[in-house]
Amino acid sequence: MPAIAIKDSVVLITGANRGIGKAFATTALEMGAARVYACARNAAALEALQALDGDRVVPIELDVTNQAQVDAAAAAAQDVQILVNNAGIGASLGAPVTATTDESGLRSELEVNYFGILKMSRAFAGILGGNGGGALINILSVSGLCNFPFAPGYSASKAASHSMTQHLRAELGKQDTLVTGVYPGPVDTDMARALPFDKVSPESVAEQVYEAIAGGAEDVFPDPYAVEFHRQLREDAKALEKANAAAI
Numbered sequence: 001m002p003a004i005a006i007k008d009s010v011v012l013i014t015g016a017n018r019g020i021g022k023a024f025a026t027t028a029l030e031m032g033a034a035r036v037y038a039c040a041r042n043a044a045a046l047e048a049l050q051a052l053d054g055d056r057v058v059p060i061e062l063d064v065t066n067q068a069q070v071d072a073a074a075a076a077a078q079d080v081q082i083l084v085n086n087a088g089i090g091a092s093l094g095a096p097v098t099a100t101t102d103e104s105g106l107r108s109e110l111e112v113n114y115f116g117i118l119k120m121s122r123a124f125a126g127i128l129g130g131n132g133g134g135a136l137i138n139i140l141s142v143s144g145l146c147n148f149p150f151a152p153g154y155s156a157s158k159a160a161s162h163s164m165t166q167h168l169r170a171e172l173g174k175q176d177t178l179v180t181g182v183y184p185g186p187v188d189t190d191m192a193r194a195l196p197f198d199k200v201s202p203e204s205v206a207e208q209v210y211e212a213i214a215g216g217a218e219d220v221f222p223d224p225y226a227v228e229f230h231r232q233l234r235e236d237a238k239a240l241e242k243a244n245a246a247a248i
Ligand SMILES: NC(=O)c1ccc[n+]([C@@H]2O[C@H](COP(=O)([O-])OP(=O)(O)OC[C@H]3O[C@@H](n4cnc5c(N)ncnc54)[C@H](OP(=O)(O)O)[C@@H]3O)[C@@H](O)[C@H]2O)c1
Pocket: 014, 015, 016, 017, 018, 019, 020, 021, 040, 041, 042, 062, 063, 064, 065, 086, 087, 088, 089, 112, 116, 139, 140, 141, 142, 183, 184, 185, 186, 187, 188, 189, 190, 191, 192
């Protein structure tokens, strides 16, 4: 089973300027990564991260929906061993799907949360294989395993990415790449600011994921909410769906 330690490894993280992505970057530095390619739509937003360690942090301007920028990132980061597909948006949170014909939020969620992961995975598959296999980590969500009614399109985009993660595991397993899906519950970031749940820190998510890939984990539930969600899903998926539906 493929596995990889973050210590002495080269990691690339999308959406590294804030939230969970930034925590993946700072935690990688703390855990001894050799190099951290920190990607953000606005490279200026990476200055604080770069100031932490100018030798190991390499900023890259990257919108994951922009194929030319994805290709340029791959060309600039040929030594990547661990790819963290973290960038994501919640553009249709709270929006009912039957009451409007405006699909713009739903479509942009698919562009970033699904096609963004696909573009990055395609661009870096050969690089990971050439560097010994490494790991491809997709930050998904428990909502991709059972739809959150207050985030219908977001959940659907995460479900699509969950399915693609399973496929990538089948394809890239042949080159010894560990493909790991991460299924967080509520995490204390801008995205979850308005959610009335207990939230874990983004740093705790990053630590758990790096520890998990060192043990070859394919599925990571990095907080108590996610662990309980997964338990309920395995025990009675229909009951979980009904409980979620009762929230609206
Ligand atoms: N927070 C939670 O409770 C939670 C739970 C489960 C899963 N997640 C997932 O965790 C990941 C990170 O979320 P977060 O909570 O850290 O959210 P966040 O604080 O809103 O940060 C989102 C990050 O993604 C970046 N991003 C958005 N669109 C992008 C694009 N087209 N190209 C490149 N970067 C883009 C943002 O960059 P800008 O600063 O330029 O906007 C930002 O860096 C997401 O995939 C999210 O779905 C979050």
